[in-house]
Amino acid sequence: MNEFNYIKKYIYPLDYNSLIGNDAAQITNLQDKLIITKDILVEKVHFFSNHNPKLLAKKSLRVNLSDIASMGVKPYGYLLGLILPSNITEQWWKKFTSGLKEDNQQFNIKLIGGDTTQNNNNSIIISITILGFTNHSSLERSKATAGDYIYISGNIGDAALGLLTYHNIIKSQNCHYFKNKYDLPNPRLDLGLYINNNNIASSCIDISDGLIQDIEHICQSSHVEANIYINKIPLSKEAKIILNNNPQLLETILTGGDDYELAFTSHPKNDIKIKDLSSKIGIKITQIGYLSNGCNINIYDHNNQKITLKKKGFQHFSN
């Protein structure tokens, strides 16, 4: 079976745009504003060669969905770019598309179109462009102001510890928990939508490259500085156990990527609303610091002493 037949057999049955077969997809009944973004995942750079294709499909979608979440809009659908080695198996297609199908349903998104082509070497590359529409404004990084509180959804660092677990750098009885957090991020779409539509957040970003680096992006865009308290940073009980035994891993937790939680800022007057929201939608939301006028990222330890990190986050050259 050649690759075109794999596409027919495995891609077409997905909820593909009904106008498939044209040179481009068509989307009608547009809302006021289109939100669009692209994220690429490369084998051996962003995922392991033996990565489960079903989980890979889901992670590829979810890192893109997380960008949509951080803009505070509802995702609509996506274009799928697949660059595949010639020895890709039918089994791979079957598993990969089963992952797409499950997440299409879970997140109510559709496959709109795409392109599949052969790679000249043995690696898999996945390039997804995702779209969302809104009649409301969307969240931006540049609207935070001094005095705003900084909030984080969920926990920080589990995915970075998952990567260390995969690399056998740490050993833990919770290895599956950490690996799962690395493999399968949970895009905070409901949270993003809520804090946008209710005008709660002044800025928002998803934490993909590390907490400190991503908050710095907000600071740079909004011309403010951040004050972050280590002891306020939300950690899972599993991460706390690791950190108790390996205090040097604090930096990994603060700067490791792949959390895909939302960091957002809000005026202090919204603090009670945010606590209510947290219980309402069942997502932990933690205030970890505040913004002030200035150009730094100030990180305070348990004794309220400023600390300096060796690195800020995952260095790649995504924009």
Added chain:
Amino acid sequence: MNEFNYIKKYIYPLDYNSLIGNDAAQITNLQDKLIITKDILVEKVHFFSNHNPKLLAKKSLRVNLSDIASMGVKPYGYLLGLILPSNITEQWWKKFTSGLKEDNQQFNIKLIGGDTTQNNNNSIIISITILGFTNHSSLERSKATAGDYIYISGNIGDAALGLLTYHNIIKSQNCHYFKNKYDLPNPRLDLGLYINNNNIASSCIDISDGLIQDIEHICQSSHVEANIYINKIPLSKEAKIILNNNPQLLETILTGGDDYELAFTSHPKNDIKIKDLSSKIGIKITQIGYLSNGCNINIYDHNNQKITLKKKGFQHFSN
């Protein structure tokens, strides 16, 4: 200088969406319908390793623009995905972005966003998602009917001869002409827009994978068959010289890819309008056959005898 600095230095000065710096781009004041498509170009599969980066940038944009042309809409902008080897030079960035800049101006399009990431081997991969908006309907492959004439813009086969020239399979005094046709397609945006907005075309496709194969796509979508006359197929005078000396290259001309001309169908009553249009916009438009009821692609030689081709076109697994 690291890659992020190259992006700052060379990508940001392009007419990048003003909301750069967020997790996704935002586009407002939408028209009724969004047209969106993605095309990927892989080094050693779609272009040579020593390909001039400026021409590569233009070709990457233009193959995508050609898809928009075939839908009969105006292009708006694009997301640029770059997967680059670690040894990419500043010179490469400079040349590549100069190509983008020139074509952004020429086609009045803007860079909306994108992602740049490192490849784990030494090849360059370019993944572009391009968008257009329209208040009109767009052209489709599925609306052709039996009796419609089949028309082609420009000439067929020059790009395929260009590829053979690069591979030293043919030698010609017009080698630069052919190579240029392969390197730099000319997306037929004005033509697509005109035949759509004036309701002239019943279906349209861009010829990227070979004349015969692409016309077959229209036939399959519209449930008709095509009758194509070899002696009507428009050839450049340069291609005619080659073909006179090498008649066996006819199949290459009919099935080679990379023409990026438009093939469209239209009711015979529009024939005069189309001739007028051709002189009005200065693009050669040639009727090469007609559609009938059936399931075949019938190709007739100079003696009106049906001929059979060994292959139909470039086989890859793009959809």
